[in-house]
Each structure stands twice: as C-alpha cells, then as structure tokens.
Amino acid sequence: MLFSIISSLMQLVSGSTSIIEQFIHAYGYMALFIAMALESSSIPVPSEVVMPLAGALSHAGFFNFWFAFLAALAGSILGLAVDYYIGYYIGKDIVYKHLHRFRISKEKLDSFDKWFERNGVAAVFITRLIPVLRTLMSFPAGFTRMDKKQFFAYSIAGAFIWNLVLMLFGFYVSTYANNAVILMSALGVFALLLYVVYREALKRMH
DSSP, rough: OHHHHHHHHHHHHTTHHHHHHHHHHHHHHHHHHHHHHHHHHHHOOOOOHHHHHHHHHHHHSOHHHHHHHHHHHHHHHHHHHHHHHIIIIOOOHHHHHHHHHHOOOOHHHHHHHHHHHHHHHHHHHHHHHTGGGGGGGHHHHTTOOOHHHHHHHHHHHHHHHHHHHHHHHHHHGGGTOOOOHHHHHHHHHHHHHHHHHHHHHHHHHH
C-alpha cells in the first residue's frame, strides 16, 4: 500500500492529466488532499487540472462536492504552511541553494521577493489568485517573518477562492460535457483568461 502511494506520487508530479485522474480515482479524498498539498508547496502538480477534475467527479457523484472542496483546501493550507516555515526557519540563503529541488528558478523567486517588499500583505492574497505563480509567495513571506496570522488569513482566503472557482468550473462544465462545442469553447476561454492574468502578473513584477 505504502509503496503504491509513493509510486503514484512520483508519477503525479509529471502533471499528466491521466495520471492525476487515476490517482484521484484510486485514493479519493486523500488524493485531493495530497495533490493540493504538493501543489501549494511548490511541487509541480497543477491545481488547474486537479480542482476542475474534482468538480467534474462531484457532479458525477464520485465525490460529495463540499467534502472534496474541504479536503483540497486542507491540502492547500498544509502546502503553503510548509513553504512558509521553510522560509521562516531555514532562511533565504539555504533555500536559494536548493531551489532546484522545488524546480524554481532564482530569477523567478527574486522577482517575487521584490514584489513582496513593494506590496506586502496584499501580495500574499493577490498571488494566490495568479496561475503558475501562486505557489511561490510563501517563501518571501517566510523570509521576512511576516506575521503568521496575517499570512495564513490572506493565504487561506486566496486559496479558498481559487480552489472554489476551479472546482465550480469543473462541476458546471461537466454538465455540458456531451456538447463538444460548448465544452471546448468554455475550456478555451478559461485557458485564455488564466494566460492573460499570468502575463499581467509577470509585467507588474518587473
């Protein structure tokens, strides 16, 4: 059992939609918790796949919608807490030496660090709603030893909104899954929106 889970986790970070789907089908609510914990701790597991899939499976009756949402949110909280405390207790110098383990570039984390210095608390909330970049803010917040209550309050609020929107998207799109035109159009618009937000965030950080 343990070996099977470890093997699944190693495959999970590939980001393959089919592997993520298999993992969730095999381990249910625990899979949602683990996948979102990894995603929020800067391991490349795409929440843009996990949460819409959780919504679609809730619509199909595989999950209770709110139990699935809470499992994913709990995982997100654990993951962002891990990165925050790594930054808080270990510090910037050591984290920077091991960035490759998180598959994070020094340039990207430097940009976040500077953005955090300019925007403070607001940056923590805003970044939780930005695709791709949303998992990195925990490190700068930890480096500066940001007040824990503020960090967790704003981080959880952002994660709550992000997870819920993606899950609702998956839930309602699955309603029209038999209509390929509607489904592909919805997915296209959603992907475009995420890309626009991502590009705008990158501009503002430089």
